[in-house]
Structure formats: C-alpha cells, structure tokens
Amino acid sequence: MGKFFRRIGRYFREGFWGVIRHGAMALSSASAVTITLTLISIFLMFFFNVGQFTNNLESTVLMQARVDYECDKACEAAILSELEKLEGVTNIRYSSQEEELEFFISEYDADNDFGYREIYAGQSPMHAAYYMEVASGTDLQALAVKIEQIEHVYDAYYGGEGVVKMVDALDSVRYGGVILVASLSALAIFLISNTIKLTIYARNKEIAIMRAVGASNGDIRFPYVIEGILIGLLGSLLPVAFSVFGYIYLYTWLGGVLLTDMLPMIPPHPFVLYLSGGLVIAGMSVGLLGSFFSVSKYLRWKR
Amino acid sequence: MLELNNVSKTYKNGVNALYDVNLKIEQGEFVYIIGPTGSGKSTLIKLLDGEEVPTKGVVDVLGINVGKLRHSKVPKYRRNIGVVFQDFRLLERKTVFENIAFALEVLNEPNKVIRKRVRQVMNLVGLDDKGNAFPAELSGGQQQRVAIARAIANRPKILIADEPTGNLDPLMSDEIMSLLEKINREEGTTILMVTHDTVLVNKHRKRTLVLEAGHLVADMTEGGYFSHG
Numbered sequence: 411m412g413k414f415f416r417r418i419g420r421y422f423r424e425g426f427w428g429v430i431r432h433g434a435m436a437l438s439s440a441s442a443v444t445i446t447l448t449l450i451s452i453f454l455m456f457f458f459n460v461g462q463f464t465n466n467l468e469s470t471v472l473m474q475a476r477v478d479y480e481c482d483k484a485c486e487a488a489i490l491s492e493l494e495k496l497e498g499v500t501n502i503r504y505s506s507q508e509e510e511l512e513f514f515i516s517e518y519d520a521d522n523d524f525g526y527r528e529i530y531a532g533q534s535p536m537h538a539a540y541y542m543e544v545a546s547g548t549d550l551q552a553l554a555v556k557i558e559q560i561e562h563v564y565d566a567y568y569g570g571e572g573v574v575k576m577v578d579a580l581d582s583v584r585y586g587g588v589i590l591v592a593s594l595s596a597l598a599i600f601l602i603s604n605t606i607k608l609t610i611y612a613r614n615k616e617i618a619i620m621r622a623v624g625a626s627n628g629d630i631r632f633p634y635v636i637e638g639i640l641i642g643l644l645g646s647l648l649p650v651a652f653s654v655f656g657y658i659y660l661y662t663w664l665g666g667v668l669l670t671d672m673l674p675m676i677p678p679h680p681f682v683l684y685l686s687g688g689l690v691i692a693g694m695s696v697g698l699l700g701s702f703f704s705v706s707k708y709l710r711w712k713r
Numbered sequence: 714m715l716e717l718n719n720v721s722k723t724y725k726n727g728v729n730a731l732y733d734v735n736l737k738i739e740q741g742e743f744v745y746i747i748g749p750t751g752s753g754k755s756t757l758i759k760l761l762d763g764e765e766v767p768t769k770g771v772v773d774v775l776g777i778n779v780g781k782l783r784h785s786k787v788p789k790y791r792r793n794i795g796v797v798f799q800d801f802r803l804l805e806r807k808t809v810f811e812n813i814a815f816a817l818e819v820l821n822e823p824n825k826v827i828r829k830r831v832r833q834v835m836n837l838v839g840l841d842d843k844g845n846a847f848p849a850e851l852s853g854g855q856q857q858r859v860a861i862a863r864a865i866a867n868r869p870k871i872l873i874a875d876e877p878t879g880n881l882d883p884l885m886s887d888e889i890m891s892l893l894e895k896i897n898r899e900e901g902t903t904i905l906m907v908t909h910d911t912v913l914v915n916k917h918r919k920r921t922l923v924l925e926a927g928h929l930v931a932d933m934t935e936g937g938y939f940s941h942g
Contacts, residue, residue: 623816624792
C-alpha cells in the first residue's frame with residue numbers, strides 16, 4: 411500500500427512540476443481551453459434561459475371557457491366532466507362570478523377602480539369560468555371550437571396565435587443551441603488534444619529518456635495525464651469567474667427578466683454553481699482525454 | 714550472461730543491418746564494439762536493450778530471450794541495462810540530482826534510498842558539488858558523467874555506452890574512459906562501449922569486436938584495432 415501511494419504521489423508531483431516547467435506550453439493549452447469554455451459558457455447560459463422562457467410561455471398558454479349565466483351547480487359539474495374528457499387539457503380550475511369580478515377589479519389601481527366593487531356588490535356581471543392549461547403542441551383553435559360545442563359554454567378563449575408562434579420560434583432557437591454547443595465542444599476537444607499533442611511531441615526526447623531508464627507506459631503516461639487535467643482545470647478558472655460574475659451582473663442589470671416579465675431569467679443562485687461545476691468538469695475531462703490520447707499514440711510507436 | 718546466436722536483422726524497409734552474428738560476453742567484461750558508420754553497431758545496441766526484435770536468431774541477456782519479450786515487459790527488462798548516449802540525453806529542466814534520481818524513481822524506491830544512492834553515484838563520477846546545477850550549466854564532459862551516473866544508478870548488470878566520447882575532446886575522453894573502467898572495476902558492471910575512436914581503443918586495450926557491413930569480422934580478446942593486421 412505504501413508503495414502504491416508513493417507511486418501515485420510521484421505521478422502527481424511530476425504532473426504538477428510538468429505544468430510549471432513547461433509553463434509557456436501549459437499556458438497556451440490552457441488558453442485554448444479558456445476560450446472554448448467561455449464560448450460554451452455563453453451558449454449554455456443562453457440555451458438554459460431560452461429553455462426557461464419556453465417552459466414559462468408554454469405553461470402560460472391557458473384556455474378559458476366561460477359559462478352561461480343561467481348555468482347552475484349541476485350544469486357546471488356537467489361542463490367540468492366534459493372538459494376533463496378532452497385531450498391535452500390539464501389543471502382545470504374553476505373561477506366563480508365573484509372571483510372573476512375580483513380579478514377584473516384587481517387589474518385597476520386601488521384608488522382608480524371606478525367604484526366597481528360597490529356598483530356590482532352581490533350581482534357580478536361576469537361569467538363564471540373554467541381555466542385550464544393546454545399541453546404544448548395542441549391545436550388551440552380546434553380545441554376552442556370543441557369546448558364551445560359543450561352545452562352551456564358561453565365561449566372559449568385563449569392567449570392568441572402570437573404566443574404559440576413565439577413558443578415555436580424559441581423551440582427552434584433551442585434546437586439550434588444544442589447543435590451549436592455540441593459542435594463547439596467537439597471543436598474544444600480537438601483543439602485541446604491537438605495542443606497537448608504538440609506539447610508532447612515536443613517532449614518526445616523526454617519520453618525517450620524515460621524509456622531508456624526503464625519507465626513503464628504507466629510511469630510515462632500518468633504524469634502527462636495529470637498534467638493535462640491540471641491544464642484543463644487551469645483553463646476553466648477564467649470561464650468560471652466569467653460565468654459567475656458575468657451572469658450575476660447581467661441578471662441584476664436586466665432586473666431578472668429579458669425585455670418583458672413574460673421572459674424571466676433563471677435566478678443565478680443555484681444556476682451559476684451548476685454551470686461552473688459543469689465547466690470545471692468539462693475542462694478537466696477534456697484535458698484528461700486530450701493528454702491520454704496523445705501520449706498513448708506516441709507510446710505505441712516505440713517498443 | 715549475454716549471448717547472441719545466429720542473429721540477423723533486416724529492417725522493414727529492406728535494409729540489412731546484421732548478418733548471422735554470434736557473440737558471447739561474460740559478466741564483468743569490458744568490450745569495445747567498433748566499426749564504420751552503417752556497420753550495424755546501433756542495431757546491435759537496439760537488439761540488446763529490446764528496442765528492436767531480431768529477424769532471425771536468439772538474443773539472450775541474463776537468461777532472458779529479449780526478442781521474445783512482450784511489449785509490456787520491455788520496460789522492466791530495460792532496468793537491467795544502463796545506456797549512455799553520445800548526446801547525453803539529460804532532462805534539461807531537471808537538476809543533476811533529479812536527472813539521476815529519475816532512474817531510481819521509476820523503480821519506486823523510497824526517497825531515502827534514492828537520495829543515498831544518488832549521492833553515492835555522484836561521488837563515483839566525481840560530481841559531488843553539482844547536484845543543484847542544471848545540465849546546461851555543465852561542460853560536455855560533466856554532462857556525460859551525469860548521464861553515466863544516471864545509467865548506473867539502479868545498478869544495472871550491463872552498461873551500454875553508445876559513442877560516449879563522440880562529442881568530447883581527447884582529454885575529456887580519457888577522463889570518461891577512466892570513469893568507465895572504474896565503474897567496471899568497482900561496481901562489477903559489464904560494459905559494452907561502441908566507439909570509432911581508434912586512438913582510445915589502442916590506448917586502453919580491451920576485448921574488441923569489429924563490425925563491418927553487418928558482419929562480425931573480428932573478435933580480439935587482446936584488444937587494439939590495428940594489432941590484428
């Protein structure tokens with residue numbers, strides 16, 4: 411066991427010193443990591459926020475079915491059971507005539523509500539209504555027609571085509587984002603493994619010496635792999651700082667929303683932590699893979 | 714301890730480097746291998762340290778059939794052999810001490826053992842006070858001593874020196890020769906020295922193998938290159 415830890419300790423020490431001794435090369439590899447991780451970070455922020463917008467908009471696609479004035483409790487229950495049978499309809503909520511009036515009044519300022527509350531006390535002019543959420547991808551127009559055909563439904567109403575189009579647009583933005591992040595990550599791995607390959611190629615003399623004194627493949631490979639991980643870690647520091655401070659700054663600057671209240675941003679608190687964790691892990695694994703592949707490739711050349 | 718039986722080597726590109734070489738070297742011998750460029754000296758060394766595999770015949774070192782060694786077993790085998798090169802091959806970013814210690818670190822020895830042995834070999838090669846120097850701060854002769862110290866640090870049975878004096882002036886060459894003789898004497902290491910410095914060979918007479926165009930043309934136990942003519 412002692413021998414094992416001694417060996418591991420040596421690998422770490424060699425890897426650590428490797429970064430320092432080949433500072434310029436380590437720095438150039440790390441900056442490749444930094445640039446790509448920063449780009450990835452920007453796209454991830456964008457991507458998750460767009461996802462958030464879409465979810466938010468989708469859940470705001472509410473259908474409202476207004477009920478005839480003469481419909482009593484039994485009639486309302488019949489409408490409810492009809493609505494429940496419809497496909498793609500969830501979370502049906504009932505709002506009485508009085509509640510509808512309250513909602514209507516609450517749209518006005520308290521000191522400028524024309525005294526509606528007094529005027530209509532006890533005799534609300536509003537229709538009682540059912541509100542329901544509609545699953546995304548549902549044909550809203552067809553659904554509205556179906557609902558209007560239910561007996562004692564006065565009319566059916568939804569937010570309009572604009573919302574639906576917006577959701578569709580954001581969806582395609584999101585798919586584009588996935589493709590962009592994926593190709594960017596591939597580019598990062600290629601760039602980093604290339605840089606590390608170069609640094610290792612430059613050190614084939616070192617590897618030849620290690621071979622000459624009888625170092626096994628593991629003895630040669632591990633310090634380089636640890637070096638690669640450290641370079642990846644080093645390269646992810648700036649993107650992490652950028653993500654944390656940049657996102658928090660952006661969030662406070664924009665007041666937590668993009669343009670309108672309809673597009674709220676993801677609150678920074680757990681989000682930036684996950685994002686940074688992801689970036690650090692991405693940097694380290696890219697460094698690990700890059701150095702592992704490039705050393706292994708060189709090791710196979712020689713006996 | 715070292716035996717070559719009917720060894721031939723043809724490289725993949727069709728170059729014939731060695732023809733039917735038979736050779737036997739005993740423990741503790743000091744042997745020169747001489748011959749012109751392209752005579753197969755380098756190939757012979759590569760066969761001995763396991764870098765190349767013979768096309769025909771058997772290379773037997775310390776009872777190990779080197780040509781049949783699996784890829785993964787080569788590093789461990791190579792620890793039996795110290796190699797010194799003409800161009801020293803020191804790690805430039807490491808100090809003299811670290812360069813020598815490196816050979817022991819791959820054996821995974823405890824640090825205390827490593828430090829003790831490194832000081833011992835530094836004393837043997839006469840570089841006691843250069844431990845913290847970097848290779849670039851040393852003269853060619855001193856760098857070659859570091860390389861020799863590294864090669865013998867893990868007490869190999871065989872030390873192969875490939876043109877160790879090739880980059881050095883005659884005075885320094887003499888010093889390196891004396892050092893190799895001292896290692897041969899004090900550590901009991903078998904030494905194979907490849908050279909084409911005939912002056913040196915004639916001055917320090919030892920068993921001499923002559924390679925020409927891949928054939929072992931002479932094996933003179935008396936030594937001296939021109940003495941056989």
